[in-house]
Amino acid sequence: MRRRRPTIIDVAERAGVSKSTAARALxxxxxxxxxxxxxxxxxxxxxxxxxxxxxxxxRSGRSGMLGLVxxxxxxxxxxxxxxxxxxxxxxxxxxxxxxxxxxxxxxxxSHLRALRRARVDGAIVNPVSDALDDLNRFGLPFVLIGxxxxxxxxxxxxxxxxxxAVELGLDHLVAKGHQAPVxxxxxxxxxxxxxxxxxxxxxTIERDVDxxxxxxxxxEYTLEGGRQAMLRVLDRPRVGHISxxxxxxxxxIGAMMAVRERGLRCPDDVSILGFDGIPAGAFTSPGLTTIAxxxxxxxxxxxxxxxxxxxxxxxxxxxxxxxxxxxRGSLADLLRQPRQLAG
Amino acid sequence: MRRRRPTIIDVAERAGVSKSTAARALxxxxxxxxxxxxxxxxxxxxxxxxxxxxxxxxRSGRSGMLGLVxxxxxxxxxxxxxxxxxxxxxxxxxxxxxxxxxxxxxxxxSHLRALRRARVDGAIVNPVSDALDDLNRFGLPFVLIGxxxxxxxxxxxxxxxxxxAVELGLDHLVAKGHQAPVxxxxxxxxxxxxxxxxxxxxxTIERDVDxxxxxxxxxEYTLEGGRQAMLRVLDRPRVGHISxxxxxxxxxIGAMMAVRERGLRCPDDVSILGFDGIPAGAFTSPGLTTIAxxxxxxxxxxxxxxxxxxxxxxxxxxxxxxxxxxxRGSLADLLRQPRQLAG
DNA sequence: GTGAAAGCGCTAACAA
DNA sequence: TTGTTAGCGCTTTCAC
Numbered sequence: 001m002r003r004r005r006p007t008i009i010d011v012a013e014r015a016g017v018s019k020s021t022a023a024r025a026l027x028x029x030x031x032x033x034x035x036x037x038x039x040x041x042x043x044x045x046x047x048x049x050x051x052x053x054x055x056x057x058x059r060s061g062r063s064g065m066l067g068l069v070x071x072x073x074x075x076x077x078x079x080x081x082x083x084x085x086x087x088x089x090x091x092x093x094x095x096x097x098x099x100x101x102x103x104x105x106x107x108x109x110s111h112l113r114a115l116r117r118a119r120v121d122g123a124i125v126n127p128v129s130d131a132l133d134d135l136n137r138f139g140l141p142f143v144l145i146g147x148x149x150x151x152x153x154x155x156x157x158x159x160x161x162x163x164x165a166v167e168l169g170l171d172h173l174v175a176k177g178h179q180a181p182v183x184x185x186x187x188x189x190x191x192x193x194x195x196x197x198x199x200x201x202x203x204t205i206e207r208d209v210d211x212x213x214x215x216x217x218x219x220e221y222t223l224e225g226g227r228q229a230m231l232r233v234l235d236r237p238r239v240g241h242i243s244x245x246x247x248x249x250x251x252x253i254g255a256m257m258a259v260r261e262r263g264l265r266c267p268d269d270v271s272i273l274g275f276d277g278i279p280a281g282a283f284t285s286p287g288l289t290t291i292a293x294x295x296x297x298x299x300x301x302x303x304x305x306x307x308x309x310x311x312x313x314x315x316x317x318x319x320x321x322x323x324x325x326x327x328r329g330s331l332a333d334l335l336r337q338p339r340q341l342a343g
Numbered sequence: 344m345r346r347r348r349p350t351i352i353d354v355a356e357r358a359g360v361s362k363s364t365a366a367r368a369l370x371x372x373x374x375x376x377x378x379x380x381x382x383x384x385x386x387x388x389x390x391x392x393x394x395x396x397x398x399x400x401x402r403s404g405r406s407g408m409l410g411l412v413x414x415x416x417x418x419x420x421x422x423x424x425x426x427x428x429x430x431x432x433x434x435x436x437x438x439x440x441x442x443x444x445x446x447x448x449x450x451x452x453s454h455l456r457a458l459r460r461a462r463v464d465g466a467i468v469n470p471v472s473d474a475l476d477d478l479n480r481f482g483l484p485f486v487l488i489g490x491x492x493x494x495x496x497x498x499x500x501x502x503x504x505x506x507x508a509v510e511l512g513l514d515h516l517v518a519k520g521h522q523a524p525v526x527x528x529x530x531x532x533x534x535x536x537x538x539x540x541x542x543x544x545x546x547t548i549e550r551d552v553d554x555x556x557x558x559x560x561x562x563e564y565t566l567e568g569g570r571q572a573m574l575r576v577l578d579r580p581r582v583g584h585i586s587x588x589x590x591x592x593x594x595x596i597g598a599m600m601a602v603r604e605r606g607l608r609c610p611d612d613v614s615i616l617g618f619d620g621i622p623a624g625a626f627t628s629p630g631l632t633t634i635a636x637x638x639x640x641x642x643x644x645x646x647x648x649x650x651x652x653x654x655x656x657x658x659x660x661x662x663x664x665x666x667x668x669x670x671r672g673s674l675a676d677l678l679r680q681p682r683q684l685a686g
Numbered sequence: 687g688t689g690a691a692a693g694c695g696c697t698a699a700c701a702a
Numbered sequence: 703t704t705g706t707t708a709g710c711g712c713t714t715t716c717a718c
Binding site for chain 2: 703
């Protein structure tokens, strides 16, 4: 048998005051006699009172909830983003509704609808489709996350600093004696691919290497996509050591599998550099050297940016979070072992 | 500039009816003239009406939200559970608040408080601490998930069928010629450890093997915990091939790392069987043979079970979901290579 | 400093 | 079939 949950009226009655006084005491304690306040607080504790956020939301027009829509909750990177956002939201005493669209535009749209109906105060979205227009139309404040954010010009966004990340990667490659790596990138349709390639090209030119001599292979952002792309690379005529820069850790791991399949060894015959920093990269052998995106920080910053938007100080700016290199040994040091240098 | 969001009154006015008629038309269309209904629906579409769940929640006492508290959103297994729950909830047009306690009882408690304040209609919890009593006291319907559920007698719970899973594992071990595997299990404090050990003991006796001869090592349910445990195993005096049955994939992968560290090889020198079915197990070399828990199904069933509770048909039963074996080659076939048989 | 009353958007009981 | 009304729990004027 379930008891009715105590309301502010129960508290007020027990404290012998009106409900407005009780509300004031409970809220901030302003304009309330210290003694009254204590009595109300004691009463609240006694009856086990807990403020009803639904009612508050109705009254104030603020639900105290935010939404987060990511493409894949089972991807450790996105899970990390979700955790960062969650923690930051909790600190502000706000609840976060996390939805995974599983790369399905239909699902994404229905999630967005659910968010609107739940009357979230704002949403953070990594857009798979263009349903975003809907959000805009209803005036729901939102912040974009990830690379595809660039499609929407006048919206705040948070992502990783691809340019700095690529620079970090190329520096590491050069330091180990690798010149023009093979690039394994995502599908042509994805904006992230273009951003990655542009960054590589820019930084490669800075290093006096002709970008045109770099081989590019593409595929889905998955294990299998990376594996297939690597197999194609290995099918080309080649001399000496091969270096690979993959746009995503899953692809990098797939590439590693392909190398092993062909009876070659990493890093002895093929060096591989990944991008993301997912934990699985630590379990391969050799471990995957990669550029780690600060997923958690991205989530946290996105929430902060959203708060700004909601509170009416929209920056409408892009925030780029710096990445860091994690060296786990999947790149050969060609300078110390010059016998393996490419022809 | 943000427009005020249209309410049912806007719809009613535009359709030229009262708001209750509009509500009826919008709800189920009962007791409303077909023509009126059409008019209301058209008006709703025209003004871009979207039902306010907060208001509905206030009126009906049902917020249309459920809570899910798991120990670690970054663990692929739990992410999978979350996804299963999310999808099932979405099908019933219910939102799911997902919280990760990160194994921290304090965080767990604050998440539970947040759920109560958000007035979720019920919660699914994998309890880290005993704060559950609170939930019970406030009469929030809830369903437990995972092994520790057994601590709470009169509450519905959903978990994997440990007994069947262990049987599957032992069958596989026996089929490959392994008799009494070393067991790497979790910390003594955890109920899951006991359940696992009991199941192993029971099924071992059925196979006419003396459980007493099995070596047990324990550690945290993490990569490092498994690694340390395995190092201790390798430090013991031993003869021939070693077989290991780990209670968790992360531990199993940690064990695999320890084996490599010591210059031994898996599966040639050491066979390892995991338990969970996380994707990372596919990236190790060799791939990790493991018993996969149906995380997604567990999440989905937990939601269904919770619906039952909420709608007043509490089963207060435990549901055990069957697991399946995933063979990826981390066990040597001792029967076909008898030279490696243990002494 | 405190209380009375209005109202957020909706649904359900009752009248018409 | 439709309209009127009350009220879910809370905050916030406006009096006192």
